[in-house]
Amino acid sequence: MEIRQSFLAQLSYLEGAVPSPDRLPSLLATSCFEVLPVAAASISVFSTDGFRFPVGASSARAAYAERLQFTTGEGPALDLRADGDGILADETVVSSCWPLFHERLFVETPFRAVAAFPVIAGADVFAAVDLYFTSADDLRRLPLSDALAVVSIIGERLADAMEYRDRWTDNPVSASRSVTATAVRMLAAATKSSTEDALRRLQTRAAAARITVDAFADAVVSGRVSLDDLTLAGAGRPAAADEHASREVTHDVSCR
Template structure:
């Protein structure tokens, strides 16, 4: 069976009901994990993918599991990691535990403590519609990093971007609202972070990078992700003063 056929079968198995268009990226991520899995079940592999969202950096679109989604959010909380490196350099990253600890020690600490993953492969994706993106493959076994078939992973990435492009081509959307799959739960969660950044920036009269740094520092100090912190801030459960640890002017 060809890779295309295996991916189509995995997509059908992962989601027999197509469901909401905004959930297409999650279904594609689950299918990718199944196809790239070493044991064939997908339980040893987590897959996520993201796209660059202008000046705000990358926006996560989907993850194959809760653990894979958490791995992405931890990296955003730290502000550095293998996915970020791919966006910066355009080059793939293959990282086993020693690489993760030497290059991104803060991320490695969180990844090893809060997820089952011990290896990461990040590959650049390019599409005329989605622009620059990255496919993240999280592996439970470090030995699976060199065993991952990179050509299969790249081909899966192309199948993902092709599926998203086809969906956009055959659906109705405008430049103002964008395709439905750009409004996934993960993307909306990250959009809330930027709204929270704006509130902190306004409260403390600082620019967006400084406000994001305050959120990241508070998230690190309290053992949380920036995404969950932002949700509490927007819901009124936290204030900008709580984030900064001192009263606002």
């Protein structure tokens, strides 16, 4: 009960300072950072076709870590299941389950462990809450019951504000993901392939260029990278991405 009261009090304070329902996911992520022993937090929602949109982050680094999961096509938030409580992953788990994500996360951010929790709507994962840590010890010290209580509140508040869902993506990070969705549709039409194949093609090229898929997609939509160039490239997926998947965990984890 104490963590629930602390979270709601922090959220109420932030909502008073920034009275805008458009900013609710960012305020929820910031409240996570303030009341849980984490280095950063982010929230993303899934569209009806499974496309992931970042809607809130406690910091620019948290937002970038989300983009790395989307760029590599792997990571704990992408493997969440509606029947699972969440995934807690230290470096050993991240490196064995999601090697591409591990490589970039540990080089490009200060984060060394991740926890991801599903926000459930009906029988589906509607959103994901990612918590980031700068050490495995910090992850082990996370009170799981507190984290689950906070995620439950986030689900409640998001469900109550669904009428504003289209406006949650009115931020620079979400806008760049919308550009990626446009690039996926363009490439799928040009190659007469599925959107899943088109996204994998973009992810592969972004990984080769060591940039985010959102940045690469912007180059495609703006014409700096031609569709002709992409249609000549193999679809594929990022190397090693087919070799692993994650499983629901508590503190001990192995890949499915």
